[in-house]
Amino acid sequence: MASVRQLSAGFAVITITLMLVQISMFLRSQQRNGVGQHLEDQKTELVYRMNFTALKIIPSHENSTRRTSGRLKEEQMQKRYLTIGIPTIWRPRTYYLWYTIDSLLNATSKSQISQICVVIFLADFNTTWKEITSKDIERRYEALVNNNTIQIITAPYRFYPPLDKLKHTFNDSASRIKWRSKQNIDYAYLWLYSKNISKYYIQIEDDIKTSPTYFDAIKQFISVQKIPWVCLEFCQHGFIGKLFHSHDLEKLAKYIMLFYDEQPIDYLLRHFNSIYLQDFKIERKPNVFNHVGLYSSLLEKITYVNPKVLDTRKSLKGHNPKAELFTTLASLPKFDLKAAYSVFNGYFWSYSSPVANDTIHIVFHRPQSITNVIIKTGSKEHPNDKLENAQLDACISCRLVGKNRIICYDKYHLGNFRNGSVVASDVCRKYNIKLFGCLRITVTKSQTSWLIIKEIAVFVR
Ligand SMILES: *[C@@H]1O[C@H](CO)[C@@H](O)[C@H](O)[C@H]1NC(C)=O
Ligand SMILES: *[C@@H]1O[C@H](CO)[C@@H](O)[C@H](O)[C@H]1NC(C)=O
Ligand SMILES: *[C@@H]1O[C@H](CO)[C@@H](O)[C@H](O)[C@H]1NC(C)=O
Ligand SMILES: *[C@@H]1O[C@H](CO)[C@@H](O)[C@H](O)[C@H]1NC(C)=O
Ligand SMILES: *[C@@H]1O[C@H](CO)[C@@H](O)[C@H](O)[C@H]1NC(C)=O
Ligand SMILES: *[C@@H]1O[C@H](CO)[C@@H](O)[C@H](O)[C@H]1NC(C)=O
Ligand SMILES: *[C@@H]1O[C@H](CO)[C@@H](O)[C@H](O)[C@H]1NC(C)=O
């Protein structure tokens, strides 16, 4: 892993902050019994938190044999305009890092590229993955890695404070607390590394589409600010497109490390901004960064997906008589089957890939005289999340025999999905059946993408 630069270790830097913290810890501990022991415990914890060895870090180029020292000095002298930080971790599913980097580089012109620096932080503890990914980045963007426009960094495991036995706050689950606490430390590390590379620093995530005008938009937006600011926002979601003065990064990092297990990063940032009297968001609209994938590295994070940013409008306006809905597929919160069957906005979104024999049943409360059925899958934002191989049947009656297990009687094959959709017309007349009790979709072949059911429209007489 020669070119993944591990940040060099130094000694703890004792700062005024540390003193202040010690004082406040002391005061706090005085209020309790067993002051002595408590103080000892707090001290250990404090040292963990205040071990700012990384404050000494500079991009360590020592192991890079490609550059001559003369050239390196010259490079260090030239400060760039914008550092773009991208933390990334191993993801079980679709990996958008390449898309994110390509999209960013495609949006950057030849004259702009020398003004930016992209710092990719491989923030996973999985060393195999880090090695593979860093090699991949070097291979794909060789020229840019060679001249330091793309820098790849990793953090030593010892940089992290304990991530177990964390405080329970916000009624978050243990895994979520761990994840968000680690994320806080990840970001602090990235900021410490990036604090003196460029004039400004902006952070994005690893699943981002960049607008072709992002660079000019950022420059322009900075130039029109009339009052002092700490943070400008170029995307409304999560921790994407937040821009800082590089000279604030060290403070921000220290602050986050102090409170890493108290609150998620977005909340901590709000407090940080308000310390600097920026009690409001300064957001550039339209945003210049957008999510490509909403699949988060942590499934739980998905609960934070905002359906408002997706096109969930219905266009077919089916009658959709009252029905019970069943499926063997798990769905994302807020994206259940009801959302697809309802005549109101919303759709179904599975969080796993459909496999052969997965089913979706629509069991009518009362048998229906069906005329047409139209089902559309995939969406504008996620066109690949469509049903590739599946069939639609109508059944005269059916019986629930277990959780999501339904036996259908007297099935009629209405059609197969083509390009993600199925249309069945004139159903009852065609099969000469008066009433159907249920509709059933059966996946006939496993697929790799997830499934969005944009709309289920059932028309009845
Ligand atoms: C850098 O090189 C030194 C000496 O050659 C070695 O001890 C160290 O482990 C290397 N660091 C990395 C990150 O490869
Ligand atoms: C601080 O961090 C350095 C390197 O990251 C480590 O060697 C040292 O033991 C740490 N100090 C304490 C007191 O934990
Ligand atoms: C930041 O980098 C510049 C050169 O780009 C250097 O002159 C300066 O000393 C550095 N500042 C710190 C605090 O490291
Ligand atoms: C970047 O540009 C290349 C070449 O024009 C194109 O093939 C690719 O799809 C673009 N990628 C993104 C993510 O915009
Ligand atoms: C780095 O290399 C790229 C591609 O060769 C080039 O466009 C860019 O201007 C170089 N940047 C610097 C700072 O030399
Ligand atoms: C570590 O990364 C490798 C390569 O991506 C992957 O195959 C492996 O499953 C990962 N291990 C764990 C424990 O996640
Ligand atoms: C805390 O979370 C649990 C489980 O997710 C939930 O049942 C409970 O209502 C939540 N409590 C509060 C106060 O939100």
Ligand SMILES: *[C@@H]1O[C@H](CO)[C@@H](O)[C@H](O)[C@H]1NC(C)=O
């Ligand atoms: C699907 O069901 C059919 C018929 O019950 C069975 O033959 C087949 O093995 C099943 N396929 C899978 C992948 O479970």
Ligand SMILES: *[C@@H]1O[C@H](CO)[C@@H](O)[C@H](O)[C@H]1NC(C)=O
């Ligand atoms: C498949 O559907 C998409 C969107 O629904 C459409 O843009 C595309 O042209 C269709 N492809 C074919 C081959 O019909």
